[in-house]
Amino acid sequence: MKSTTRKVLAVAALTAAATTASADDHVGIGIEKIGLAVPNLQADFFNQIKLGVENYAASLGIEVITVDAKGDTATQVSQVQDLITQGIDAFIYIPAGAAAAAVPTRLARQEGIPVINVDREPEGEPGDTVIYGENVMSSYEVCSSIIERAGGEGKMVIIHGQKGTTPEVQRFEGCKMAIDENPGVELVAQQWTQMWSPDEGFSIGQNMLQAHPDLKMIFGQADGIAMGAAKAVQAAGLDDQIVVGGYDGDVAALESLARCDTPFVVTATQSTQAMGVLAVNSAIAVSKGASVPARQIPNAVLTDCENAQQFVEKHP
Template identity: 75%
Template sequence: MKFTAKAMIAATALAGLATAASAEEIKTIGVAVPNLQADFFNQIKLGVENYAKEKGMETIIVDAKNDTATQVSQVQDLLTQGIDAFIYIPAGAAAAAVPTRLARNEGIPVINVDRTPEGEPGDTFIAGESVESAYEVCKTIIEMAGGEGKMAIIHGQKGTTPEVDRFAGCNRAIEENPGVELVSQQWSQMWSPDEGFSIAQNMLQANPDLKIIFGQADALAMGAAKAADVAGVSDDIIIGGYDGDVAALEYLAKCEGPFKVTATQSTQLMGRLAVDSAIAVAAGETVEERQTPNAVLTTCENAPEFVAQHP
């Protein structure tokens, strides 16, 4: 099942941009990511890196390790290295606008991926349609739980674009099901499995009859699944995730355990689209303000195809 609301076919957009401009204007692309320990960001990095190499361009990639001050410093350094375009995923909501402003002051194209800084957008924003796809994930896990029961949400980093949008979508599904009671919400800092585990443990201790958990990223959902295993409630709880991380897809493909559903994003495609967008902007071409590759609702039935080839 594909999420179609407000979605565009990213492959078509890629083809259009690729023919509209050449890579002659861009020799070096700076790429700032929040945290390369996360598979989601690694997949985007691979998409950028491999596609840029095909086009004869160099990439300089910096990892902020989820620290906004570090990211600002790294971007300042990138600008001293003579980059021709800037692909930017903010490390957090605080100071997120600063790197965009720095790059714009140098006349460098700015391509935002996954997250956009409030008040200082880049030339285009490439991200999955988190509201509708999170709605579908939460709708599905609620249905799997019989449409009722106590539910918890493990949020991502507070105030970031995906955290806000995924809550909006999931909350809509909750509101449509009066038999579901949202009893606990906690925010993570790193979107990590360790955080998912510890947060879910606390949730399960406070609510031993918890029936549904939505982790706003697969890493959080995987941590929650481990906590359910440790607590001995794996057969009594339904967990949903988001992103389509490789480890999560491999887990789902086994068709066992409490983690049942995710939304697989076209992460490597997002990286390639970011490169083509940078080329187009540098060449003076018009680029859509928002570009939205499709996401696919993923269960154990269709997970194996994404394990074989991640989009």
């Protein structure tokens, strides 16, 4: 509980820091138009970041042009080329996948446009800064929680996000730390998704339950995946046997946790809207020639039935 309290305070501090700069602070800086490239607006996580960017930018009189790659890297590269022709002054970029992720950063840099990466870091071609949630220790906490709830032993599966992306790699690292600390836990299967979606979570969850009917734990690397897997557990009538953990703090996931009526029992809530604000402020700072940290990594908050309602009422 003390750890959760500290993290709630950390989220509050991040939000305050991200919103400290006022419109007056940014008068005359020359940024009039920001390009925002997102992987998939069907995912609530990316929508929350979009809201943070667009609402804050609007308060400063900055236009935001948002493009949705719908999970396709080739589409995203084409969209970014188009953004550059529209005369954007800064580029906020969430790669649609690991393949070709470096290309949009390279294209923007060639035009002297500041690049702010969010959630995912293109390998070999970083932007001026990258902003993503603290994936490793937060995933460790989520997996430790579901292991504890399962009695510290039993079979476990992991349903990954998109292979090779920053959150997929780091969230596995954190969860594996928790598994390694508990010799009674057996990781019996892993499978990767393409879209981090509930449908994928449901389908993969069903297959894993058929292969391992005595399963006790599922970690879905995003809330959509976890909620899909939880539905598969319910459909199989195994609510009392299996606990499911997720990641992100999506609105629907938080509402589900607040009701506390499914096998999905724990997640890590990211400060998504505050991350969007921080991305805009970072773009402004870079455009002014100011230095920004290479990585800006806010905490995520371990969230379950007891504290989910506060984030339903006000998402960070």
